[in-house]
Amino acid sequence: MEEIWKDVQEFENNYQISNFGRLRSIARKINSSIQPCGYRINKPRIILPQDNGKGYQQYYVKFNNVRVMKYAHRLVAKYFLDNPYGKLEVNHIDGNKANNHVSNLEWNTLQENRDHAVNTNLMRKGERSYQAKLSEKNVLAIRRLFRINPKFNKCQIAKKLNVRDTTIHKIINNQRWKHLKENGYSLNRL
Secondary structure (H helix, E strand, O other): OOOOEEEOHHHOOOEEEEOOOOEEEOOEEEEOOOOOOOEEEEOOOEEOOEEOOOOOEEEEEEEOOEEEEEEHHHHHHHHHOOOOOOOOEEEEOOOOOOOOOHHHEEEEOHHHHHHHHHHOOOOOOHHHOOOOOOOHHHHHHHHHHHHHOOOOOHHHHHHHHOOOHHHHHHHHOOOOOOOOOOOOOOHHHO
16 A cells, blocks of 8 residues: 555644654745744654553644644544544554554544444453452342342442442442343352
């Protein structure tokens, strides 16, 4: 595939983004009091991306004496991908946030982006989450317990499992752990 460059309008066409996710400055005159002619020619160069600490590539450019940051994947999607439904999120299809090639990007909704992350194990759900305090067996046992006796004391269960009573309430109402289905776990697992 050939690398194609398009002007970035946000920077008054002083920079270009490629379908490979690379950013470059273009040759232009810059005012300079040091030069005898009053300006200097800025040579084109590739701008190196920086990692934002979460794996996303971002570009910093100086524009109108202000340092501006733009994400590589959002620039590529904006200039190379159609967005007929007006979706706001850009998804990396292979899950690699540093791969900003146009073939690896797609417009998504927030929910589609989250679903993709869960399906590709980029976002961990349930017991696999580093934040999980409960096991799947405990969650199913809690639901079954409250289905049998809805007046059971949520605070006692929460204290026993070392979680907040609001967590128990959200589990019972399928606001948390809603991906879990009943599998026949017994109540005595608590």
